Amino acid sequence: MTNRQIVIAELPTAALTPAHFNLIETPMPEPGDGELLLRVILMSIDAANRSWMKGATYRAAVNAGDPMPTYAICEVMTSHSPGFSPGDIVAAEATWSDHIIIPAHRVMKLPKIEPLSHHMSVYGIAGKTAYHGLMTIGQPMPGETVLVSAAAGSVGGYVGQIARAMGCRVVGIAGGPEKCAWVTETMGFDACLDYRDPGFGKALAAACPDGVDVYFDNVGGRILERALNLMNERGRVVCCGAISQYDTDNVTGPRNLPGVVVVKRLRMEGFIVTDHTRDDPRALRALRHWVNAGQIVVTEDIVEGLENAPHALIGLLSGDNKGKRMVRVSADPG
Amino acid sequence: MTNRQIVIAELPTAALTPAHFNLIETPMPEPGDGELLLRVILMSIDAANRSWMKGATYRAAVNAGDPMPTYAICEVMTSHSPGFSPGDIVAAEATWSDHIIIPAHRVMKLPKIEPLSHHMSVYGIAGKTAYHGLMTIGQPMPGETVLVSAAAGSVGGYVGQIARAMGCRVVGIAGGPEKCAWVTETMGFDACLDYRDPGFGKALAAACPDGVDVYFDNVGGRILERALNLMNERGRVVCCGAISQYDTDNVTGPRNLPGVVVVKRLRMEGFIVTDHTRDDPRALRALRHWVNAGQIVVTEDIVEGLENAPHALIGLLSGDNKGKRMVRVSADPG
Numbered sequence: 001m002t003n004r005q006i007v008i009a010e011l012p013t014a015a016l017t018p019a020h021f022n023l024i025e026t027p028m029p030e031p032g033d034g035e036l037l038l039r040v041i042l043m044s045i046d047a048a049n050r051s052w053m054k055g056a057t058y059r060a061a062v063n064a065g066d067p068m069p070t071y072a073i074c075e076v077m078t079s080h081s082p083g084f085s086p087g088d089i090v091a092a093e094a095t096w097s098d099h100i101i102i103p104a105h106r107v108m109k110l111p112k113i114e115p116l117s118h119h120m121s122v123y124g125i126a127g128k129t130a131y132h133g134l135m136t137i138g139q140p141m142p143g144e145t146v147l148v149s150a151a152a153g154s155v156g157g158y159v160g161q162i163a164r165a166m167g168c169r170v171v172g173i174a175g176g177p178e179k180c181a182w183v184t185e186t187m188g189f190d191a192c193l194d195y196r197d198p199g200f201g202k203a204l205a206a207a208c209p210d211g212v213d214v215y216f217d218n219v220g221g222r223i224l225e226r227a228l229n230l231m232n233e234r235g236r237v238v239c240c241g242a243i244s245q246y247d248t249d250n251v252t253g254p255r256n257l258p259g260v261v262v263v264k265r266l267r268m269e270g271f272i273v274t275d276h277t278r279d280d281p282r283a284l285r286a287l288r289h290w291v292n293a294g295q296i297v298v299t300e301d302i303v304e305g306l307e308n309a310p311h312a313l314i315g316l317l318s319g320d321n322k323g324k325r326m327v328r329v330s331a332d333p334g
Numbered sequence: 335m336t337n338r339q340i341v342i343a344e345l346p347t348a349a350l351t352p353a354h355f356n357l358i359e360t361p362m363p364e365p366g367d368g369e370l371l372l373r374v375i376l377m378s379i380d381a382a383n384r385s386w387m388k389g390a391t392y393r394a395a396v397n398a399g400d401p402m403p404t405y406a407i408c409e410v411m412t413s414h415s416p417g418f419s420p421g422d423i424v425a426a427e428a429t430w431s432d433h434i435i436i437p438a439h440r441v442m443k444l445p446k447i448e449p450l451s452h453h454m455s456v457y458g459i460a461g462k463t464a465y466h467g468l469m470t471i472g473q474p475m476p477g478e479t480v481l482v483s484a485a486a487g488s489v490g491g492y493v494g495q496i497a498r499a500m501g502c503r504v505v506g507i508a509g510g511p512e513k514c515a516w517v518t519e520t521m522g523f524d525a526c527l528d529y530r531d532p533g534f535g536k537a538l539a540a541a542c543p544d545g546v547d548v549y550f551d552n553v554g555g556r557i558l559e560r561a562l563n564l565m566n567e568r569g570r571v572v573c574c575g576a577i578s579q580y581d582t583d584n585v586t587g588p589r590n591l592p593g594v595v596v597v598k599r600l601r602m603e604g605f606i607v608t609d610h611t612r613d614d615p616r617a618l619r620a621l622r623h624w625v626n627a628g629q630i631v632v633t634e635d636i637v638e639g640l641e642n643a644p645h646a647l648i649g650l651l652s653g654d655n656k657g658k659r660m661v662r663v664s665a666d667p668g
Contacts, residue, residue: 057597220592233392239595253587258554261573261604263391268602270595 001028005067006096006309011053016317020053021068021310029101031080036107038074038092038100040329042120045070045303045312046154047241067095068309071125073116075333079104087333089116096309098329116332121324122158122287122298125273130158130216131283132276133238137269138214142167145208147227150218151192152179154324155240157299159216160189162286165295168214171207173223175319182322187297195223205230216240225254231264239270299323335362339401340430340643345387350651354387355402355644363435365414370441372408372426372434374663376454379404379637379646380488381575392606401429402643405459407450409667413438421667423450430643432663450666455658456492456621456632459607464492464550465617466610467572471603472548476501479542481561484552485526486513488658489574491633492621493550494523499629502548505541507557509653516656521631529557539564550574559588565598573604633657 002025009022031037052062052069062069072094076084081104084090090107094100110119121127133155140146146163150156151172160170160183172183172192180192191207193200204226211232217224218241228237261268276283290296301321303312306329316325336359343356365371386396386403396403406428410418415438418424424441428434444453455461467489474480480497484490485506494504494517506517506526517526525541527534538560545566551558552575565571595602610617624630635655637646640663650659 051597217592224592225587237592239592241596253559253589253591255587257587257591258551258558258573258602258604259385261602262575262606263385263604265392265604265606265609267604268592268595270592270597270599270601272596272599275599 002026003028004098004306006306007067008053008062008064010064011062016050016053016314018310018314023307028099031078031101034081034104035101036076036081036084036090036104037078038072038090038094038102038107039077040072040074040094040097040100040306041089041332042073042117042302043070043094043096043306043309043327043329044072044120044125045309045316045325045327046125047316049313050317067097070094070096071120072329073110073119074100074107084109089333091119096306096327098306112333114332117300117302117326118298120326121154121300122291122296123284124324126154126324127158127287128276128280128283129240129273130155130162131287132273132279133240133271134159134162134214134216135283136276136279137238137267137271138163138216138236140166140168140214143169144213145169145171145210146214146216147171147173147208147212147230148189148216148218149173149195149223149227150241150319151183151187151189152322153218153319154301154321156216156218157183157187157323158287158296161187161296162290163214164188164190165290165293169208169210171204171212173204173219179322186299201226211235214238221254225256228254228256228260228266231260231266233264235264235266237266237268239268301325303327305329336360337362338432338640340640341401342387342396342398344398345396350384350387350648352644352648357641362433365412365435368415368438369435370410370415370418370424370438371412372424372428372436372441373411374406374408374428374431374434374640375423375666376407376451376636377404377428377430377640377643377661377663378406378454378459379643379650379659379661380459381650383647384651401431404428404430405454406663407444407453408434408441418443423667425453430640432640446667448666451634451636451660452632454660455488455634456625456630457618458658460488460658461492461621462610462614462617463574463607464489464496465621466607466613467574467605468493468496468548468550469617470610470613471572471601471605472497472550472570474500474502474548477503478547479503479505479544480548480550481505481507481542481546481564482523482550482552483507483529483557483561484575484653485517485521485523486656487552487653488635488655490550490552491517491521491657492630495521495630496620496624497548498522498524499624499627503542503544505538505546507538507553513656520633535560545569548572555588559590562588562590562594562600565594565600567598569598569600571600571602573602635659637661639663 076088092107152174183192215227410422426441486508514526549561
């Protein structure tokens, strides 16, 4: 039996293409003492995958020859650790592979919810990122206006739905009229503006007649600049990502920084979801409440097949996903 | 008797010059009911004066024909209000003038300390801005590294001295070797780097071997960009001003924003000193303690004569001051 893996053929110096990846076959690995053999079921596809290819960030850089790291939901096939049995479902930092070997202390057992994909979306990094960033940094209050970029993305949709549940006016930004319609119709945003529209700036201002109190920034760049101009005094900018800048070196900073931060006394703060692990139980309880109450619609974008992971990532960077993107490597246990 | 005033002849569209101001003589004003006639003693000269000429900020814009507003220390000459007597020393939002009329409820009585200029520097907006920004937003801890731009300016010198008193390593940035030497020798900074030096970037990194935990930004622009690259995870950026951008429209934002804010989970926050008025008594108690203990050296840069206020402001914008700049319009009471 062999194992398939996708490794990095070459680090990109410009836009990412399929040629930067190789699908290789290796012998099926054997777990050692204290290790597990895992079958990968679902892999999270994130803009962060691309940023890891640009050098060390909050984790070590990924280099040519390495398999791409990924957060994954897996089933235990073989356990050489007393704490785990075949059939257990676990979350693991895996790689783009059919199977991996991992020390048992590095995985976390998950409850067997149906479908397992909800562990990746609303109860996973996407939902927790939305919750922690919005609630801890954004601190929305009823009646405030919350603006969310990448509203059709994995995190943005949950941010907007949580903010609506908190009693805020919620305005999204997405790419293209079809996505914008999906954001308002499926997820109940008060408005969603197409940043590719020539009239975008005026439409955005018109959609935020009372200004913006919280801007949840998933993109950086010119949209951040525009949002800063709409912020109210004492507004909060949740810096969650800079997807517009991951796949390019042609970066320009917002020209109104730091002037507008001083004049309006804004707070801009970055975070990553694991900074808030101690509050995960609170996040999960709130997310379950909103899902059960019908206030959060779970949106997922599942690409089938390990071999399609590079395309799934490249497409994500150009914004072709709607909701949390993941790759299904194998089926949920029956 | 006449009164002299400096009014704005024309709003600048590029760099500020003396031609943007007119010195005019008007009849000596007469206070009405509930009003005071004040003699202006000292006027604060601030980069903010320039930003008010660029449109509405946290205060209304200043327009052609208006006298330049200023924070001032004044003596009451005539009082038509029961709460004030001739000879009282007050702080007021005045204008660039020998005398002004103001409703009594808009001034604040000051204790008669010697010299009165200390109300403008260490116990005034400069010292309070340094205290509130550093302590509330920067939250320095012993052993951390605090970086301060415009270290020879009115606020920067106090920021650095407070941070030293808090047990931090303090690195300043200033323009020119003479100013840098003044910052380290007079105010005890651990190091001060000249941003005009071609080797500035390397020297700055070498002066911060453990990275930067708090950056007190008085300038924005390329120095902010460079400081962001030196920040440690969870670092705090106190956004106090953007003096490099007040006198130009050729602004470029820091190219590493917001990416570096996300990756390092930085917090950037703007403020103005009046946001923190309720904590002023605490600030003044701490500042008096440090002055009395010799941990803060009071630095002031006093320009003589109302007629020299435009030059004092233009010079400030090009960084020719050392310490808090003010204009003496008339003498302290004997």
